[in-house]
Amino acid sequence: MSEFQPDPAQSALVLFSGGQDSATCLAWALDRCARVETVGFDYGQRHAVEMEARIEVREGLKAVRPDWAERLGPDHVVDLTGYGRIADSALTADRAIDLDARGLPTTFVPGRNLVFLSCAAALADRRGLDVLVGGMCETDFSGYPDCRRATIDAMETALSLGLDRPVTIETPLMALTKAETWALADRLGGAPLVELILEASHTCYRGDREHRHAWGYGCGDCPACDLRAVGYQQWVAR
Ligand code: ZN
Numbered sequence: 001m002s003e004f005q006p007d008p009a010q011s012a013l014v015l016f017s018g019g020q021d022s023a024t025c026l027a028w029a030l031d032r033c034a035r036v037e038t039v040g041f042d043y044g045q046r047h048a049v050e051m052e053a054r055i056e057v058r059e060g061l062k063a064v065r066p067d068w069a070e071r072l073g074p075d076h077v078v079d080l081t082g083y084g085r086i087a088d089s090a091l092t093a094d095r096a097i098d099l100d101a102r103g104l105p106t107t108f109v110p111g112r113n114l115v116f117l118s119c120a121a122a123l124a125d126r127r128g129l130d131v132l133v134g135g136m137c138e139t140d141f142s143g144y145p146d147c148r149r150a151t152i153d154a155m156e157t158a159l160s161l162g163l164d165r166p167v168t169i170e171t172p173l174m175a176l177t178k179a180e181t182w183a184l185a186d187r188l189g190g191a192p193l194v195e196l197i198l199e200a201s202h203t204c205y206r207g208d209r210e211h212r213h214a215w216g217y218g219c220g221d222c223p224a225c226d227l228r229a230v231g232y233q234q235w236v237a238r
Helices: 020-032 049-064 066-071 081-086 112-127 149-163 178-200 223-236
Strands: 007-015 033-042 072-079 131-133 168-170
Touching: 007 020, 007 112, 020 033, 020 049, 020 066, 020 131, 020 178, 033 049, 033 066, 033 112, 049 066, 049 072, 049 178, 066 072, 072 112, 112 131, 112 149, 149 168, 178 223
Parallel strands: 007 033, 007 131, 033 072, 131 168
Antiparallel strands: none
16 A cells, blocks of 8 residues: 655545544545545445435534545545345345355445445546545455455556556555554544544444444444444454
8 A cells, every 4th residue: 555645735536435444544644635525326225324314424524624624525425226136135135145156245335435436536536636545455455356445456456557647545444453443543533533433434234323332333243233233343442
């Protein structure tokens, strides 16, 4: 992973789903860049709560630090429902959350990050934004091959060639455990940011916003809830 050079003139486009990881990435980018915009992708997720969480987290971040409010620019939502129909998974269709014949989780949407990064690179080019920031992580490996840094490196190369200019994709969480991601949020925005991510960000695959746990809302037994719960418990027990 390239070493991020903090630059007050730098601008970023954050791939922002409204989950814990991308909320932390958004705070990370706001801490480093003069101008930050967000992009979300509607690929027919079963749960609209993710899209609502995006709005709540963005608004909440402005209250965490006044300088972040000044730096946070527009949000963009890209309609990828056609892609979602091609790549139907347990996130977009009514299928059990399990492992398939290849050993991949049924929540895997084939090539999702490749499509997202291509769209984000096009948007960043048009908006004049310098770097892409994504919450991909290979430490608490959820079994998604397109979250590995090797995939991201290949995308940087492909996009740089295809756009004929250097494309940088920052993945600040790539080497962090979920516990370390909470610690990063604490370093960036202290208790108010941790509280915002707990309360407003959404991770649960089942879209459960009824059950509030110490680590936030969720069903409590899907793989995403498991990761989030264990990471939070490890962080508070540090
Ligand atoms: Zn869940």
